[in-house]
Amino acid sequence: MSDSLERLYLAVLAARDLDPATSRTARLFQRGPSKMAKKLAEEAIEVVIDAVNGDAEAVVRESADLLYNLTVLWASAGVRPEDVWREMSRREDMLGIAEKLPKSSMKLPKVASPRISARRPIVALEGRAARKRH
Numbered sequence: 775m776s777d778s779l780e781r782l783y784l785a786v787l788a789a790r791d792l793d794p795a796t797s798r799t800a801r802l803f804q805r806g807p808s809k810m811a812k813k814l815a816e817e818a819i820e821v822v823i824d825a826v827n828g829d830a831e832a833v834v835r836e837s838a839d840l841l842y843n844l845t846v847l848w849a850s851a852g853v854r855p856e857d858v859w860r861e862m863s864r865r866e867d868m869l870g871i872a873e874k875l876p877k878s879s880m881k882l883p884k885v886a887s888p889r890i891s892a893r894r895p896i897v898a899l900e901g902r903a904a905r906k907r908h
């Protein structure tokens with residue numbers, strides 16, 4: 775999975791300076807992080823709705839859209855996939871240690887990337903006129 779996300783991330787970086795008239799990715803970069811965040815949140819909500827409705831095929835499709843929009847936001851925020859993998863490995867290591875300890879002593883120290891600000895504005899979701907057809 776990490777391989778395909780890394781390929782997608784590189785494709786997003788490569789598309790960022792293309793013509794916004796022909797590239798969705800370039801268009802998102804032109805519109806900025808707020809638009810990207812809205813797109814990501816919309817896709818997340820679609821995944822949630824499809825999962826609650828028990829539509830596994832739609833969950834798969836919307837998850838692919840969600841991951842695409844996530845990589846766009848990572849690229850915009852200066853976050854690289856390996857930054858995320860490192861944090862995941864750190865948690866895995868911590869939990870590996872924690873499994874050997876009593877539950878009460880299991881605590882994950884919070885590590886925030888220095889490039890990510892602690893407080894983020896809350897963005898309003900755009901209304902979606904119609905559900906997408908794939």
Ligand SMILES: N=c1c2ncn([C@@H]3O[C@H](COP(=O)(O)OP(=O)(O)OP(=O)(O)O)[C@@H](O)[C@H]3O)c2ncn1[C@@H]1O[C@H](COP(=O)(O)O)[C@@H](O)[C@H]1O
Nearest residue numbers: 782785786789792796797798799800813838839842843906
């Ligand atoms: N992996 C993706 C990818 N996954 C999903 N999507 C698009 O994102 C859409 C979902 O987002 P939206 O909800 O915004 O789509 P929408 O409702 O149809 O319409 P819009 O309002 O955005 O036009 C999907 O329907 C896809 O068209 C993607 N668009 C681009 N990529 C890859 O990104 C790279 C750059 O592509 P361009 O952006 O076309 O240059 C290429 O490698 C592409 O394969």
